[in-house]
Amino acid sequence: MEIFEIVTYFVLLLLITTAVRVVTTSNVIHAAISLVFTLALTSVLFLLLSTEFVALVLVLVYIGAVIVLFLFGIMITRAPLGKNAELDNDKNKKLGAAIAGSIFLLFSYILVNGFDGEVVITSGSSTELLGEILLSRFVFPFELVSFILLAALIGGITLARKDEALIDEDQV
């Protein structure tokens, strides 16, 4: 059990370091790559908490799809790829740090005082049970979420494409 705790604290430490790099680095690509590491470490944390299905979904959806979308966004909006001093709004920095610091202090005060306990890690897989619950008790939200994904797909296409046909009709 001792080695398990050491690994957990190591993962938590790395998680903080990579997350700090996401918001402080002056290189856009480095920020996206640091977010990949943050998500991968979160997935490791989920595996340590024996929720393996969520860990795999996180890797597949976030690292596999969302980060690729972000890299596309960075490339298409032609953000300067090297170091870029213009990336941060310098006059907001002190105010942002003050607000973020006070939110952190408030949240950690509440969480540390409000919750106490030990997590008992059980062995064995929970995926089968999760699937059964998801498709019985939570089947309506599940279908609703798939509808939202469809709406987002259509909305994204409508927003992002240049509507040549519509422009032509206006001109005629």
Added chain:
Amino acid sequence: MIVQPVLVVAAALFSLGIYGILVRRNAVMVLLSIELILNSVNINFIMFDTMLADVMMQGQIFTIFIITIAAAEVGIGLAIVLMLFRNRQTANINEFDLMKW
């Protein structure tokens, strides 16, 4: 395993995301910070799910829903940023001040 360090790390990720939203100038970087915030919420959900050993596994199910909604949100958000970039030739959120009084 003790609960509190994980919860404090989740709070730290949340506040780092807030910092990123307030400080970053590039709209894509702001979306990256939003992902950090959603991720911290996911960590909290999984932590409480494991701590309470819920029979219905509602923490894990809500985490899966959050991940799905986050994917949809990124798609729409990047489409909006792309359209703004096409109209204004910049992704800098300081320049989008048409609605500012």
